[in-house]
Amino acid sequence: MAGEANVYRPPLDTVLGAPDLLDDVGWGNVKYYLDPTNGSDGNSGLARTDAFKTLPTAYAAIPANLNNVLVYIAGTSSITLSAAFTWAKSYTHFVGECAPSRVGQRARIFQLSTLTGASPLFTWSATSSMCINIYTFQGVADATSLINWLVSGERNYFQNCHFAGGGHATQAINGGASLKITGSENRFIDCTAGVDTIPAATGMVGILFDGQASRNTFESSDVTMYAGHTGASFVEVADGTGIDRYTPFRKGCMFINSNSDNFLMASGFLIPAFAGNNSSRILVDPTCMIHGTTKLDAGARGVLYGGLNAYTGADLSGVAVELKT
Amino acid sequence: MYEYRVTRDYMFEGSQLHEGDIVTDADFHEPDMPANLIGRGVLEPADMEAEEARLTYTEPEPDEDDQ
Numbered sequence: 303m304a305g306e307a308n309v310y311r312p313p314l315d316t317v318l319g320a321p322d323l324l325d326d327v328g329w330g331n332v333k334y335y336l337d338p339t340n341g342s343d344g345n346s347g348l349a350r351t352d353a354f355k356t357l358p359t360a361y362a363a364i365p366a367n368l369n370n371v372l373v374y375i376a377g378t379s380s381i382t383l384s385a386a387f388t389w390a391k392s393y394t395h396f397v398g399e400c401a402p403s404r405v406g407q408r409a410r411i412f413q414l415s416t417l418t419g420a421s422p423l424f425t426w427s428a429t430s431s432m433c434i435n436i437y438t439f440q441g442v443a444d445a446t447s448l449i450n451w452l453v454s455g456e457r458n459y460f461q462n463c464h465f466a467g468g469g470h471a472t473q474a475i476n477g478g479a480s481l482k483i484t485g486s487e488n489r490f491i492d493c494t495a496g497v498d499t500i501p502a503a504t505g506m507v508g509i510l511f512d513g514q515a516s517r518n519t520f521e522s523s524d525v526t527m528y529a530g531h532t533g534a535s536f537v538e539v540a541d542g543t544g545i546d547r548y549t550p551f552r553k554g555c556m557f558i559n560s561n562s563d564n565f566l567m568a569s570g571f572l573i574p575a576f577a578g579n580n581s582s583r584i585l586v587d588p589t590c591m592i593h594g595t596t597k598l599d600a601g602a603r604g605v606l607y608g609g610l611n612a613y614t615g616a617d618l619s620g621v622a623v624e625l626k627t
Numbered sequence: 628m629y630e631y632r633v634t635r636d637y638m639f640e641g642s643q644l645h646e647g648d649i650v651t652d653a654d655f656h657e658p659d660m661p662a663n664l665i666g667r668g669v670l671e672p673a674d675m676e677a678e679e680a681r682l683t684y685t686e687p688e689p690d691e692d693d694q
Contacts, residue, residue: 382658413658442652498666501682
């Protein structure tokens with residue numbers, strides 16, 4: 303039994319020209335539906351009016367590797383996870399049907415208040431899959447759940463997703479991150495990592511790279527923080543092998559500390575010492591903006607490069623220079 | 628149970644919050660609502676000493692050679 307013919311087309315992409323991923327010409331195979339407000343786990347999930355109610359049940363019903371799509375129909379009810387969740391099915395896509403607001407999209411996922419040890423709360427280990435228009439907020443009084451999202455898979459595509467970790471004071475602490483990436487060759491467009499409502503303590507970061515994460519690219523994406531201490535950072539590389547090759551931030555990425563009148567980050571990018579002759583780079587293009595830091599890379603590790611109007615002379619205009627201060 | 632102090636009178640989704648009241652996470656039906664209200668300047672942590680301790684905690688600096 304196939305899904306409904308009236309496929310959902312996310313109202314996105316007109317500016318950046320990303321593909322109309324669910325066009326009925328060919329993208330997307332069977333559509334499954336998840337509707338926390340009106341669905342039931344006894345349903346087939348194959349029609350809007352026969353949608354599943356919970357994410358684990360809906361996910362379990364989808365065969366992997368067929369470019370099937372799970373559509374999360376947003377409404378007055380949300381998904382609250384009672385256990386950490388892993389999206390491990392490759393070539394399987396997850397799309398929120400809701401207004402594509404930049405933050406707090408209403409196709410929303412939360413951590414149950416009594417769930418502990420959910421670190422990460424949501425793991426995306428699939429490859430070659432898409433996640434669009436999904437908001438995941440990790441904000442409960444639990445200091446054992448510090449990583450909101452982990453992307454460990456490769457060659458995935460994330461668009462207009464908000465990875466909101468550290469959404470509770472108990473979790474916005476050292477070791478916390480809204481988005482941890484250990485996979486490679488993933489593309490993030492119009493995404494947001496972080497919250498700007500809970501003061502981030504020292505060691506809390508927006509994006510954490512680890513495990514030789516390589517060739518992950520960010521376009522028109524934001525990292526939003528509310529530094530409650532100078533030790534909070536936008537981006538952290540876990541160790542000297544945390545990234546490999548290149549990690550570009552392109553096309554108007556913004557790094558915003560919304561408490562800059564009170565706390566400037568001591569280092570917007572927290573980068574450890576790398577092994578000698580290591581050419582791994584974080585590259586920030588000239589359309590990006592960083593706000594609310596004292597230094598960009600206080601350790602002056604030679605890893606962070608960008609234009610950002612830091613031109614060193616007429617002959618070098620537009621040539622990326624190392625961002626140390 | 629995490630407690631918040633209401634810093635100003637505020638109508639939120641049909642409920643009136645009164646300045647000085649203490650509310651908890653359990654008073655909100657979705658977990659992002661307290662953070663949302665903190666962002667609007669409506670709530671603040673009730674235990675400011677604990678909040679200050681959380682924010683100012685610093686780990687010992689690792690040796691450069693250990694990194």
